[in-house]
Amino acid sequence: MTTVLHQLLGFALRHWLRLLIVGCALILLTKKQVNFNVRLGSPDSGPVPEKMAPASLNEEPSVLTDASPEASGGSLLDRLNVFGTKDELDPYELLTRTDEQQIEAFIRRFSNVAQAEQGKFGIPASVILANALLQSQAGTSGVATDYVNYFHLPCTTDWPGTRARAHNQCFRRYETAWTSFRDHSLYITQGDFARMRQFGETDYRRWAAGLQELKFNDNPKLAEQLVRTIDRWQLFRFD
Template sequence: MKRLVLLVSLLVLSRFSAQTWATEDQYIQKFAKYAVEEMEKYKIPASITLAQGLLETGGGQSRLALEGKNHFGIKCKEDWTGKTMKHTDDAPNECFRVYEDPRQSYEDHSIFLSTRKYYANLFNLDMKDYRAWAYGLKKAGYATNPRYASILISKIEKYRLYEFDNTNSNEVLYAVLKMYPNLKDDRSFMAQLEPEKYTKKAKDPVTIKVPYQQTSYAQQQKRVEKIKNRAETLNSILIKSHPNEGLKYIVIPEDTNVKFIAEKFKISESRLMKWNELESDMLKKNDIVFLEAKNSAGNTATYKAASGEDMHDIAQKFGIKLSKLYAKNRMDEGQQPSAGQLIYLIDKKPRH
């Protein structure tokens, strides 16, 4: 009987262990891109952020992560005005922050490390030296567990998280695919890659060759404040109604990318690219972006092209499809107007 109980116990433990490791792999696949994005903005190694997330959430399975999307156990504090939840940690029913999206939790973690003086010395370390960062976090009092640094290092080396310190946000998904080739059968993951690259081999992580520069606490504070101000500006974008039959559009207040706009307004990147006839996913300040398909004609008969203005600029200004604008003016695609040229927006240019 004892042998039977022991055998069952071993099977249960074995199954639990297998589920745990599978869960941690899935966590890496899902959140590596957030860690790399934060590394680019706040100069915190992606390997460290990802290892901390793995540890804090138990591979994404903790109550704080599942119910509060809080991946780093950040408590309310006096400056938090968002949603909260009660959770027993160091003491019963402590107040923890609740986020709308895990991405917010990742950024809050970066801001937490970047704006507190007792973590200032971390930013004097080499961003590629995950061991120094792990021991630096422990020394600064991030966690009470005396083995905290070695636990982080163990996770980083077990899952080769250091590879994410040598990539960037444009290449991170290919780095994940290289680590987990079976993801090629996962449609939801592959849908995040460019369609024409579905069948290509996963790229090697791209090494960032910019030499590391030490950062003072004051410099880090300025960088964080600039990032926060930019984020607040982008998050305050309002949808406007265009004179051309009320088409929904926005004006980009700060340089950003199509991905940010797509996620903010819950529209696919491919649709935004198609509706706005974009050749690049980068958006510049004051760019007009439509959140629905443009019309086949403008809301006024003609327009005189300004100096330096191209046909795409005019199409966006008047909410008209670029191909239709070319057709109405009997111009070849790619041909651009001269300053003062009369552009037809409703009826086709008459033949002479």
């Protein structure tokens, strides 16, 4: 018996790396099987429509056209981002890899909201939709799903609302999708961005260029990616 134990111990010491890999693989397969069984055994109750509430302004929000689609969680490696492949892709490339049905559902859901914001602030609805699509990856990014921040707006010194941290940055946190869209409209029509209101409400190319020039974020290709997003999904039809 002692000899057998010594042999087993020697085998384990010689092949510990292989045994560790096999063990991890078995754990992952077990988790996937459990998740599959849970999904198979529970009926899909469908997405719950989001309860909308106005922001601090005393007005009724625009009604969203569709309930919020369930964001795809992606694979285990995508969620853990072990190899950093997602970080190496620009927002537009990431968006093109997002499920097309997710993108179309996002556009249907927020097209009326974007048009209402255009009517109030003069921002092209196409720019609003394209910016939301790019920044939130059609509503699937962690900042969008966890903090309802569809534009990844950062905290600023004058931001009085709730704050949240992600990716070592401070982001604004909202209670509803409508407040996220309304705050975005205020954000890009006040302060340094106020000069963009001179552009026409259908001149999405100038608005895109202005957002990049005035440093909406650190993306050096923001204008190009906004225009490509608008053209690819024909968002100009909402202007």
